[in-house]
Amino acid sequence: MNDFFPQMTSNLVLAFPGFRLYALCAVILVIKMFGVGLYTVRTRSRLKLAMNPEDAARFNAQLVTTEHPDVERVLRAHRNDLENIPAFLILGLIAVLAGAPVLGLQICFIAYTAARVVYSVAYIKAMQPWRSMTFGIGTLCMFALCVMIIIRILS
Numbered sequence: 001m002n003d004f005f006p007q008m009t010s011n012l013v014l015a016f017p018g019f020r021l022y023a024l025c026a027v028i029l030v031i032k033m034f035g036v037g038l039y040t041v042r043t044r045s046r047l048k049l050a051m052n053p054e055d056a057a058r059f060n061a062q063l064v065t066t067e068h069p070d071v072e073r074v075l076r077a078h079r080n081d082l083e084n085i086p087a088f089l090i091l092g093l094i095a096v097l098a099g100a101p102v103l104g105l106q107i108c109f110i111a112y113t114a115a116r117v118v119y120s121v122a123y124i125k126a127m128q129p130w131r132s133m134t135f136g137i138g139t140l141c142m143f144a145l146c147v148m149i150i151i152r153i154l155s
């Protein structure tokens with residue numbers, strides 16, 4: 001039983017060469033999303049604002065019913081992650097399991113992960129055209145994953 005998980009993990013890595021990089025990128029992206037969530041909290045606390053009465057009482061903050069524009073910006077960055085990263089995680093895993101070309105997977109995984117990290121910074125810091133450019137790179141990577149999956153499952 002103790003050997004089961006290490007054995008299964010090394011079998012996965014051996015059987016699916018893109019799996020290791022996929023797992024690493026998935027972890028980075030999920031941690032990044034948590035980071036954006038935490039930055040929402042940090043921004044609200046910097047502004048001393050709270051959306052819930054119990055938080056306002058606990059942290060001695062001003063109770064508000066609408067978000068401050070700075071907080072809204074971070075929330076939009078987080079929402080965009082939620083619109084995109086889950087789809088990447090699903091497509092990436094399917095592409096690995098379908099046996100897509102390793103070089104193609106490596107390019108997509110590294111470019112996507114780097115693009116989404118820069119995207120978050122660019123959104124929060126209001127940096128254009130970086131936000132649109134990195135969004136475009138991420139979308140291209142997802143499109144390439146779709147094409148690789150379709151080629152593999154139809155061939």
Ligand SMILES: N[C@@H](CCC(=O)N[C@@H](CS)C(=O)NCC(=O)O)C(=O)O
Pocket residue numbers: 076077079080083131132135
């Ligand atoms: N839900 C997105 C769909 C399109 C999209 O994700 N566009 C990128 C590149 S311009 C973006 O950063 N949108 C801003 C956002 O999602 O808040 C939107 O409303 O804009």
